[in-house]
Amino acid sequence: DAGITQSPRHKVTETGTPVTLRCHQTENHRYMYWYRQDPGHGLRLIHYSYGVKDTDKGEVSDGYSVSRSKTEDFLLTLESATSSQTSVYFCAISESSGGGSGANVLTFGAGSRLTVL
Amino acid sequence: AQSVTQLGSHVSVSEGALVLLRCNYSSSVPPYLFWYVQYPNQGLQLLLKYTSAATLVKGINGFEAEFKKSETSFHLTKPSAHMSDAAEYFCAVSPPNTGNQFYFGTGTSLTVIP
Numbered sequence: 001d002a003g004i005t006q007s008p009r010h011k012v013t014e015t016g017t018p019v020t021l022r023c024h025q026t027e028n029h030r031y032m033y034w035y036r037q038d039p040g041h042g043l044r045l046i047h048y049s050y051g052v053k054d055t056d057k058g059e060v061s062d063g064y065s066v067s068r069s070k071t072e073d074f075l076l077t078l079e080s081a082t083s084s085q086t087s088v089y090f091c092a093i094s095e096s097s098g099g100g101s102g103a104n105v106l107t108f109g110a111g112s113r114l115t116v117l
Numbered sequence: 118a119q120s121v122t123q124l125g126s127h128v129s130v131s132e133g134a135l136v137l138l139r140c141n142y143s144s145s146v147p148p149y150l151f152w153y154v155q156y157p158n159q160g161l162q163l164l165l166k167y168t169s170a171a172t173l174v175k176g177i178n179g180f181e182a183e184f185k186k187s188e189t190s191f192h193l194t195k196p197s198a199h200m201s202d203a204a205e206y207f208c209a210v211s212p213p214n215t216g217n218q219f220y221f222g223t224g225t226s227l228t229v230i231p
Contacts, residue, residue: 031217040126042207042223043161050217090160094217103149103168103211106219108160 003027004109006091012115019078021112023091031094032074033106034058034066036087043090049074081116088113119144119210123222131230136180136195138225140208143189148210150191152182155205155224164206167191169213178202203229 003026013019023032033048035058045058047066055066063085067075078085091109124139142148150167165176172184178201182193191208208222 033219035221040223043221045219048217094219097149097166097168102213103166104217105151105163105166106153106161106209107163108153110160 004091004093004107006089006109006112008112009110010113012117013081014117015082016080019081019114019116021076021089021091021114023074023076023109025072025074025093027093027095028071029093029095030071031104032068033092033094034064034074034076035090035092036060037090037111038087046076046089078114081114083116086114086116119148119212119218119220121208121210121220121222123206123208123225125225126223127226127228129228129230130198132200133197136193136198136202136227138193138206138208138227140182140191140193140222141189142191142208142210144210144212146213147184147186148212150182150184151209151211151219152176152180152191152193153207153209155207157204161207164193198227198229200229200231203227 005024007022034046035043044060049055049068065077089112092106094104097103097105120143122141152164153161154164155161165174167184175181180195206225
């Protein structure tokens with residue numbers, strides 16, 4: 001169990017307000033990711049991190065920023081939320097799949113459902 | 118960039134019938150391949166993975182998938198569908214030279230008809 005906790009699990013906010021979602025992991029994994037899930041689009045990568053203070057953009061990063069000041073926490077911030085950012089947000093970590101293959105697998109948190117009115 | 122295609126955004130099968138969910142990838146180098154399952158209002162759970170060992174991979178809940186390099190496919194099957202298999206299924210790939218880049222298909226919603 002990768003011990004991934006997302007908070008809040010549900011949030012309703014208004015257009016133009018800032019929102020921060022938190023992802024917390026307990027096992028010191030180096031790589032952490034934020035995805036959004038929308039019908040018809042599957043999972044799309046927003047940002048990812050490969051270490052403390054090391055982050056990079058994904059395919060849908062506009063309107064989002066991230067921070068990682070500690071190994072265990074990866075924060076996703078919507079500076080000014082818009083209705084198009086209504087979605088379910090998933091945090092994930094990358095960990096070894098075992099067996100000596102060199103492959104990693106993603107393990108996901110339970111998700112944060114954000115509604116922007 | 119990698120791409121993953123899941124044919125059929127919605128698949129319906131009768132209880133007890135064969136489940137076949139299709140996944141094709143685009144890559145000149147065989148990637149690592151994964152199937153994830155998402156039950157309603159839950160996160161994604163790893164169903165099975167191909168990491169360049171046996172081409173026929175067995176996963177949880179009776180699912181299996183076969184890696185076919187010539188067809189660039191990694192279709193998911195289960196001989197007999199159960200009501201509890203109703204969920205969203207995602208195929209994903211990870212290029213072997215990156216280790217930490219993952220690309221997902223758009224998902225297939227499986228309905229099981231009693």
